[in-house]
Amino acid sequence: MSSALVNVPPRARRGEVIEIKTLISHPMETGYRRNQLGARIPRDIIRLFVCTYNGTEVFRAELHPAIAANPFLVFSTVATESGTIAFQWTGDNGLSATESAAIVVD
């Protein structure tokens, strides 16, 4: 169960550079740690994050072990048209979480 917080400005002027912030709850277990019995704790990380703006990919990030739990990503894009900005996180153990936000451009 993953919950995500995304912050997209609700309105922007055409051509304006907007900042997008995303935060998702995830343990980002590295796969290198061992439990008290010495058994390896299996890796459980988010491997890929993709952001699309009305279907067009505007940002992509590959994640690796050693990235802290609850990854927080901030990036920017240019506000071109009104529509939907969608976010997808995929990773180990069949993780696929999605979130979206609407933006009005004028």
Place this chain on the structure above:
Amino acid sequence: MSGHGARLLGASALTLLAWTASAGEIPPAERRSGYDFMSRETRAMQDDDTVNPGMLGVLEGGTLWARKTGTAGRACADCHGDGRASMKGVAARYPAFDAALKRPVNLEQRINLCRTERQQAPALAYESRELLALTAFVARQSRGVPIDVAVDARTKPFIDNGRAAFYRRQGQLNLACSQCHDENWGKRLAGNAIPQAHPTGYPVYRLEWQSLGSLQRRLRNCLVGIRAESYEYGAPELVELELFLMWRARGMTIETPAVRP
């Protein structure tokens, strides 16, 4: 020779006097939240709810608040309504005296009492994700509310026990809580600022833990740090210490979910 001895005695008496003066409690005007000792970046993380990772716990707690559970098939919301309104100021009054148990209980214990008695559900484990989330959701509603634990004939003995524990030297390092947090706050311990130990933002998102954690987790960490044997989660000694710390921070405002380094 005797003059020299008297001078020595005078000097040590002076030292003793200075020590007792500095060993007193922090005056109200000088009390500072752990927030004030943090870097600019960590403060920014706490201040923005869309950046603060503790808000993920609050979000999850809000979901759990509305979910029916236990054999009674009741959700928190079925009795308490909208938690955002009904839980305002509650965390600022905890630990609070429980008449049936005849002792103070903290917020986590209160939530578990509600679960076992009203919802007929099993108690949640300390530091479990669900219990931290529910506690964070409840405590979040008190953000900005001044801490105001009850001080009366019923709670007084427990506050006194907590105070005694705070000033008692313990562990292999033979340290009392007060030696760091009353007498040496603002200085550095292995590169980290020593805060005054006011529990204003629990459960906190601690960067070192990479998760939310309760005040008891923090207290147990400190006890291990001074090489003392720590109490079990939920132990009366820890609740008494929590109560004393909340009394000591009376009037300071709740920041939950706080971020700490």
